[in-house]
């Protein structure tokens with residue numbers, strides 16, 4: 001592998017396997033470049049942690065990239081969201097829903113997640129093989145988050161369609177307008193949830209949308225625009241990522257049959273296996289921060305108004321932090337990966353995603369004792385987004 005840095009999220013070959021391209025970034029200061037914008041690439045584990053913890057100088061709001069900015073405006077109509085804001089706004093918004101995502105609240109969802117997983121696999125069982133993305137990985141998380149939000153889970157195909165069109169727009173080249181299909185999906189999704197919010201006003205339930213409506217109506221802790229933006233963020237953040245944990249994790253198990261056998265023989269390894277899936281091929285490749293003052297990180301001086309790419313999946317394979325980083329080892333311990341980020345924006349849904357992942361793998365392996373990659377199958381195809389890495393399809397043999 002060359003020591004030259006090549007970083008091009010618009011290149012399909014790069015997106016299909018970005019990991020070799022991270023190697024030249026290790027063991028040296030963050031790489032500064034100008035590709036449409038002033039950018040810094042951070043794949044070193046320690047530098048990534050430093051930036052994620054320095055939210056005062058490395059902000060999540062105020063985009064320097066007009067394409068990201070247009071995406072956010074299209075989807076959230078300029079309202080602040082927890083993910084793309086900084087304290088005190090981020091602190092206020094996060095507090096509103098953090099109660100719904102505590103480990104205890106999440107554990108209470110377990111029986112229902114098991115039930116949904118069984119129902120989905122019942123439907124798939126009669127077929128000749130599994131297409132794990134369509135049969136399980138896509139519907140499961142969207143059905144779970146839809147139930148938490150209190151919207152009908154049966155509409156998951158509609159949610160998926162909207163969500164796919166929105167995620168695809170990550171791949172819009174700088175300076176180009178967002179595709180019409182993305183704009184339409186954002187419009188339809190917004191109007192769907194605007195109706196749901198109205199419905200809750202007259203008929204509140206024990207769900208997240210009702211809790212957020214109450215926060216808006218009773219405490220003014222949330223503006224009407226923020227309320228709609230929050231619900232949409234939860235739907236998107238709660239499904240695309242977990243779908244990709246299940247898909248990428250299944251592919252890693254399929255490509256490493258020794259690890260698959262080890263897991264089958266030792267179900268107690270499941271929590272560690274899920275952590276290794278998150279480290280080895282995480283659903284979120286990178287996140288972006290913006291600095292408005294010069295900051296020195298790991299020996300590089302990052303100039304103001306730089307788009308700082310914190311490459312989480314790159315940091316998760318930094319050889320200075322993880323031994324044998326390119327090996328998929330479900331017994332790895334410790335495994336302090338950054339797949340859920342770090343610092344104040346640490347993933348709100350981490351406990352839920354871990355639980356859904358563990359249940360999906362446990363039940364799929366139990367019900368299909370011969371589950372494996374389909375021999376001779378073409379290389380898997382990835383969806384269009386670099387940031388949210390996930391397969392469009394993954395066929396598995398079951399007999």
Ligand code: HEM
Pocket residue numbers: 060082083084090094145233234237238239241242245282283284287288312338339340341342344345346347348349350352353354
């Ligand atoms: C395997 C699945 C998941 C992965 C890998 C993942 C990853 C991440 C990452 C890396 C961040 C931090 C982004 C940053 O610092 O800029 C994040 C934040 C967030 N995640 Fe997740 N996520 C997953 C599942 C979920 C689920 C299931 C939900 C909710 C139902 C969720 C809701 C959120 C929210 C609301 C934030 C913003 C938190 C904040 O900014 O304070 N995520 N996630």
